[in-house]
Amino acid sequence: MIAICAGMMPAAVSCGIEKPENADGKGSIVVAVTDTSGFFPGSVLGEPFFMDSTEVSVQSRTHMFTASRMTGESGVAVFEGLASGTYSVFVRREVSVGPNRIVFTGFSDLRLAGEETATDTILAKTIAVSNLMISEVFYTGSCASSYYLYDQFVELYNASNDTLYLDDIILTRQLGTIDPDMETKDYVRAIYAFQLQGTGNQWPIAPGRYAVIASDAVNHRAYCAASPDLSKADYECFNALGNDYDNPYVPNFESITYRTTDYLISLAHNSVVIATGEEWMIDENNYVRIPVSNVIDGVEYSANPAAAKELTVRIDAGFAGIGITRYSAASVERREPGLDTNNSTFDFVNISPPTPGYFHGAPAWMRWR
Numbered sequence: 228m229i230a231i232c233a234g235m236m237p238a239a240v241s242c243g244i245e246k247p248e249n250a251d252g253k254g255s256i257v258v259a260v261t262d263t264s265g266f267f268p269g270s271v272l273g274e275p276f277f278m279d280s281t282e283v284s285v286q287s288r289t290h291m292f293t294a295s296r297m298t299g300e301s302g303v304a305v306f307e308g309l310a311s312g313t314y315s316v317f318v319r320r321e322v323s324v325g326p327n328r329i330v331f332t333g334f335s336d337l338r339l340a341g342e343e344t345a346t347d348t349i350l351a352k353t354i355a356v357s358n359l360m361i362s363e364v365f366y367t368g369s370c371a372s373s374y375y376l377y378d379q380f381v382e383l384y385n386a387s388n389d390t391l392y393l394d395d396i397i398l399t400r401q402l403g404t405i406d407p408d409m410e411t412k413d414y415v416r417a418i419y420a421f422q423l424q425g426t427g428n429q430w431p432i433a434p435g436r437y438a439v440i441a442s443d444a445v446n447h448r449a450y451c452a453a454s455p456d457l458s459k460a461d462y463e464c465f466n467a468l469g470n471d472y473d474n475p476y477v478p479n480f481e482s483i484t485y486r487t488t489d490y491l492i493s494l495a496h497n498s499v500v501i502a503t504g505e506e507w508m509i510d511e512n513n514y515v516r517i518p519v520s521n522v523i524d525g526v527e528y529s530a531n532p533a534a535a536k537e538l539t540v541r542i543d544a545g546f547a548g549i550g551i552t553r554y555s556a557a558s559v560e561r562r563e564p565g566l567d568t569n570n571s572t573f574d575f576v577n578i579s580p581p582t583p584g585y586f587h588g589a590p591a592w593m594r595w596r
Contacts, residue, residue, distance in 0.1 A: 254308075254341065254342060254343060254344070254345070255343075256285060256306040256316070256347075257304075257305050257345070257347075258283050258306075258316055258346075258347055259301075259346075259348040259349070260277065260298050260302050260303075260304075260318045260320075260349050261275040261348055262278050262331060262350070262351050262352075263350065275350075276302075277302025278331070281320040281351065282296075282297055283295065283304035283318050284317045284318075285314045285317075286315045286317070286549065287310075287312050287313070287315075288313040288314065288315055288545075288549075289312035289533050290310065290533070291550055292310070293550075294306055309339055311341060312338075312339060313339075314336070314345075315334060315545070315573060316349065317562075318334070318351050319331070319351075320332075320351065330563055332353075332562075332563070333349045334570070354565060358387040359385055359391050359523055359524065360383070360384055360523070360565070361383060361384075361501060361526050362383060362384035362561050362564065363382035363558055363559065363561070363581065363582065364382070364526055364528060364559050365379055365380050365455070367494055367553055367554060367557050367558070368554040368555075369451045369556040370451035370452075370453060370454070373450070373451065375447075375451040376494060377442060377447065377491075378442070378443075378451065378457060379490070380460065380581075380583055381398060381439075381499055381501075382583060382584070383439075383440070383501065384438075384561075385436055386565035389434060391432050392425070392427065392429070392430055393423050393432055394426060394428065395423065395424065395504030396523070397421070397500075397501065398490070399417035399421075399499065399502070400419040400492045400493075400498075400499065401416065401417050401497065401527075401537065402416040402417060402537075403493060403496065403497050403498070405537060409538075412539075413519055414516045414519060415516070415517055415519060415538070415539065417514060417515040417517065418486075419482070419491075420507070421480035421482050422483050423478065423480045423481075430478065435564075437585065439462070440480055441457040441460035443464075443471075443489070444459075445474065446458040454556070455580065455583050459584075460477055460583065461478075462477060462480055463477045463478075463479060464480045464481075464490035465479040465482070468482065469489060483507075483509075485513055486513065494553040495529070496527075496531070496534055497527075497528065498525060498527040499528075500524070500538075501523045502523055505521070506521055519541060524542075525542035525543050526547055526575070527545070527546055527547070528546060528547040528548035528559055528571065530549065530552065532549045534546065541569075542569065543569060544570040544571075544572075545570040545572030545574075546571055546572055547571035547572070547574070547575035551577055556580055556581070557577050557579040557581075558578050558582070559576070559577055559578070560578050560582060561574055561575055562575065
C-alpha cells in the first residue's frame, strides 16, 4: 500500500513540503480516539471508552505531508513539529471476531497555525456501507517514456447484500473546470459519458463483487510492463464515432455524446461519476448534464491537496490521489471495501500497482488480473 510516500509510516515523516502557509514546523496535533458501542472489554454502552492500539494518520490538505502513529494506553496519539495548515485526521482499528473482522474508523479536519496545539476527540464507529460505489480509479498512466495512458479503468463494488444491476448506468469524465455556482445547481456536467445499455436485469453484480470498466479491454502489459492486464475486464468503453478498439468478448459502455474520443481521464486532476441513466441531456456545448439526484457516486482526485474543487461537495467533499505523479502506475482505492463517507480524502488511499477486480488486501489466489 502507498499512502502519499510509501505507506502508513510509523513516525511523522514529511513527503516534501510544498508551500505550507507558515513553514514554522512547531505545531502539534493531539488526537484522542473513543468508542461508545460497549464492544471492547471494560467499556460501557453509551459511555466514551478511550481506544488504545488504534492507528491515527494525519494528512495535510495544504501541503505534501502524511504521518501515522498508534494510540497508547490512554487512547491518545501526538504529532509534533508540524507546519501550519489544514490537516485531515483518520483513525482505524481492525478487530477479528471468529472468522469475521470488524473495522472501527472515523475522521476529522483540524486547523493548525503557528506554535499552537490542535486537539480533537474522534469517535470511531464501525463502517457503514452503502450500495453501488466506485471502488478504484486508475488514471495516472504507466510509462513516461512512451506516454502510455490507455490502461485506465474504473472499478465498481457492490457493498449491499443484494444483487444489483448495472443496466443503463452512466460513467462520466466530469468537466474539469471551476464553476463558482456549482453548489447551487441541481446538475453536474460531464465532458465524456458512456452508458451500458440493458433490459433492466441484464448486467448483474453480486454482493461483495467488483466490476472493472476498462478504457480498452486489452492486455496493456504488451505495451508497457507496468500496466495492468485488462483483457478480462468486465466491461470496456467504446466510441463508435472514433477510431476505437472494441474487444468483441467484452460488453460495452457506449458513448452517448457526439465526441469522437475514447474514455480517457486526466492524469492529475479530474472527477469520475456514476449515475442512473433515466434522466440526462446534452447541452449547447455538447456536455452531458446529469441531475445530482441521479448520481450514485463520484470521486474527485487531485495530486495537489490545495487545488480548487471541480465537483460539488454534495457528491465528494475531498480529493483522492494527493501526491500521485503522472505515469507512476499508482492507483486510488477505498481504504475499506464499502466505506463511503462522500469525502475521498478519507475514503481512498494511494496504492501501487493497481488492483483491477480485487481489493489490495485480498489473498494472492483472488488476484487473477
